[in-house]
Amino acid sequence: MTYGIVIVSHVPEIAAGLPKLLTQVAAHIDITHAGGTDDNDIGTSMLKISSAFDENTADELLAFYDLGSAKMNLEMAIEMADKPVHLYNTALIEGAYTAATLLEAGVSLPDVEKQLKPLVIK
Amino acid sequence: MLTPEIARLWLNHFAALIDDNKAHLSDLDTPIGDADHGNNMARGMVALTEALQAKPDLDLAGVFKASAMALISKVGGASGPLYGTAFLEMAKTAKNSADLPTLLDAALAGVIKRGGAEVGDKTMVDAWTPLVKATHDGTLSQAVIDEAVASTEPLVAKKGRAAYLGERGIGHRDPGAESTGYLFKALLETEGTL
Numbered sequence: 446m447t448y449g450i451v452i453v454s455h456v457p458e459i460a461a462g463l464p465k466l467l468t469q470v471a472a473h474i475d476i477t478h479a480g481g482t483d484d485n486d487i488g489t490s491m492l493k494i495s496s497a498f499d500e501n502t503a504d505e506l507l508a509f510y511d512l513g514s515a516k517m518n519l520e521m522a523i524e525m526a527d528k529p530v531h532l533y534n535t536a537l538i539e540g541a542y543t544a545a546t547l548l549e550a551g552v553s554l555p556d557v558e559k560q561l562k563p564l565v566i567k
Numbered sequence: 568m569l570t571p572e573i574a575r576l577w578l579n580h581f582a583a584l585i586d587d588n589k590a591h592l593s594d595l596d597t598p599i600g601d602a603d604h605g606n607n608m609a610r611g612m613v614a615l616t617e618a619l620q621a622k623p624d625l626d627l628a629g630v631f632k633a634s635a636m637a638l639i640s641k642v643g644g645a646s647g648p649l650y651g652t653a654f655l656e657m658a659k660t661a662k663n664s665a666d667l668p669t670l671l672d673a674a675l676a677g678v679i680k681r682g683g684a685e686v687g688d689k690t691m692v693d694a695w696t697p698l699v700k701a702t703h704d705g706t707l708s709q710a711v712i713d714e715a716v717a718s719t720e721p722l723v724a725k726k727g728r729a730a731y732l733g734e735r736g737i738g739h740r741d742p743g744a745e746s747t748g749y750l751f752k753a754l755l756e757t758e759g760t761l
Contacts, residue, residue: 482643483643487601487603488607488642489643490640491639491647492640512728513726513727517681520648520681521652
């Protein structure tokens with residue numbers, strides 16, 4: 446079983462930038478992202494999120510997002526996804542960074558989730 | 568009983584009302600949101616009308632499904648998944664029923680499931696809930712619509728971008744409730760729906 450991370454943001458540059466930070470501590474974890482609308486405006490796109498799921502080579506995904514409508518589009522993409530995706534309501538950067546660090550160290554998903562709990566803010 | 572033809576007229580009229588009022592919707596979204604509701608909805612409704620035009624032979628479920636997919640893929644803000652889910656749930660229900668209030672029940676359940684809002688949270692649910700009930704009771708009118716939409720003004724937002732502002736949003740009308748008002752206004756103004 447391999448775990449990957451998916452980052453979803455309203456802003457293309459935020460979605461593309463955060464994986465740079467995560468890769469520093471998680472060189473072996475597949476991290477994909479979806480940012481902005483289909484036209485790269487501010488917003489989120491269910492199609493882009495589904496693509497980020499498909500592009501991620503891991504068996505199971507941990508998804509992190511910035512604001513409200515990103516969550517709704519994530520949930521719709523999860524309903525249509527063909528692999529398990531776990532959605533976390535944590536602060537985006539801190540949550541994803543925590544998960545990346547722990548997954549790289551081979552920590553189990555239940556233990557990762559335990560450490561994500563105090564970072565839940567939404 | 569709703570037919571695919573009447574459903575098309577209703578949705579196209581909704582699109583026209585959104586287009587006519589997109590500046591107003593974005594204005595409502597400016598003090599308590601991110602100022603994009605009108606433009607997001609207008610972009611989605613253009614995609615919706617184009618999708619329906621491209622497929623003239625859809626059954627009732629197909630009309631709602633094509634509408635849902637257009638909004639889900641083109642809107643970008645919260646209204647895309649919310650209206651998209653509403654129409655998707657209507658599409659599912661339309662396989663077994665062409666009864667408008669029954670379809671709208673499914674739509675409202677979808678909006679609540681997707682957004683997690685309850686009545687009183689200052690969202691489109693505050694408009695949807697009494698207006699769906701009015702279609703059951705046969706009492707839908709412009710006055711009922713205006714009252715449902717205005718009911719969001721004194722509320723403190725619990726969901727969406729306006730929730731960040733807390734009590735500072737009191738007195739402002741929820742833009743999602745306003746666009747929901749247009750959906751029901753379009754029903755009133757489309758012969759054969761009610």
